Amino acid sequence: MLTKPKILVVEDEIIVAVNLGQKLKKLGYDLVGITSSGEEAIQKAEENHPDLVLMDINIEGNLDGIQTAELLRNRFQTPVIYLTAYADENTLNRAKRTQPLGYIVKPFESDQLRSSIEVALYKNELEHRNRKNEESLKSTLNQMESGIITTDENGLVLFCNPVAEKIAGLSYAESIGLSLTKILKLEDSTSSSYTLPLSDVLISNQTIEKNGIFAVDGIGNKTAVSIQISPILNTEGKSSGSITVLRLGESDNTNQSYLKEIHHRIKNNLTVISSLLSMNASNLKDQETLDIFKDSQHRIQAVALLHEVLYENHDLSSISFDLYVRKLTDLLFEVYKVDRSKFKLVLDIQTPKIPSEMGMNCALIINELLTNSFKHGFKGRESGSILIRFSLNDEQYFLEVKDDGVGLSDDTIAQTRNSGSLGLSLVDSFVKLLRGKLKLENENGCKVTLSFPTRHET
Incomplete structure (x- = not known):
């Protein structure tokens, strides 16, 4: 038998909260608690590990619903759907920054409640899988003996593994968001500057390779490398970024x-x-x-x-x-x-x-x-x-x-x-x-x- 999704309700209007709890039970969800304040919600989440929180934006206590949702996401990675009767633009902008999985406008019917919850749970499961896949991919790239650098379509660094950090002489934190051509200084065998053909790769969608190149870090240390730059293609076959592979020179x-x-x-x-x-x-x-x-x-x-x-x-x-x-x-x-x-x-x-x-x-x-x-x-x-x-x-x-x-x-x-x-x-x-x-x-x-x-x- 499949486990029922566990849902926590945070609502300070007691009649609304009880009615919402009854609807959830009828819809087949496991109601793990009803609270009226952000402080109680955090305590309940720590005790019960809900799969989803239905959160009123305006609640009792020192924390409003948006602040509580942010703490729940940061501390427990708990997804939230906001409940609201109305909200001004400033409040909605604050709410967006906490990455909610949906909004339900009061008053609402059972069908609307069910569809919002099911969509939110599905989106949360997809996000969880994507995070696991990203972590697995990052771990794999970090173990490789070659330097790996990925960029977006504008040539700005999204990721680099430890080998690439050593070659470039910059940490991942220092590199992210910078232009690839700025963090990766290259010279040919005559010590002349070599320009990375990144724009050609992104335009042509073709892989380019170059041997006999030296990467030069910030204090002048040189590392002999061979370079392979390939486009990252989206589902439409267009370049959405690039991946650069730096292999250490075979002469060593x-x-x-x-x-x-x-x-x-x-x-x-x-x-x-x-x-x-x-x-x-x-x-x-x-x-x-x-x-x-x-x-x-x-x-x-x-x-x-x-x-x-x-x-x-x-x-x-x-x-x-x-x-x-x-x-x-x-x-x-x-x-x-x-x-x-x-x-x-x-x-x-x-x-x-x-x-x-x-x-x-x-x-x-x-x-x-x-x-x-x-x-x-x-x-x-x-x-x-x-x-x-x-x-x-x-x-x-x-x-x-x-x-x-x-x-x-x-x-x-x-x-x-x-x-x-x-x-x-x-x-x-x-x-x-x-x-x-x-x-x-x-x-x-x-x-x-x-x-x-x-x-x-x-």
């Missing part, structure tokens, strides 16, 4: 095999060291010593992560620093079992690529500072926030790590290397390797600022 195959072997051996060796530490830690009784062993394991994991990112980048000389920091912070949140819904992390990595050695030292500094935040800065706290900012200005790199925890003691700020903390002593050592300057402050928590030159004099 030998180097990539060698790089893969190096990567494999280093990761194996680091795993062996981490395992030895873990085996020895299992025999320890003293908690302080055990914590030292665990912190050492985490440092090894941070180094292993570096080699993983270097391998994914197909480059030993520079590192995708934004990717490395994202992966490192994900690892630390998992290791220290930090609830990401309560502890907010903001990453502002304005310079995506830096020399690999500098990137490793910076990342290990971040590793120590975040470890300190999770173990000490947020001790006893139920929520908090961390900011990591990295930028380049006048041949100086700037790294800022800030949390809103309890802060550092005045003694620690005054004398970092003799603070008695292995983590902060390591930070001081990494700063020396970078030939940088470190500043520690208590500013509604702990704020650490590092500056170091882009080039080291020999």
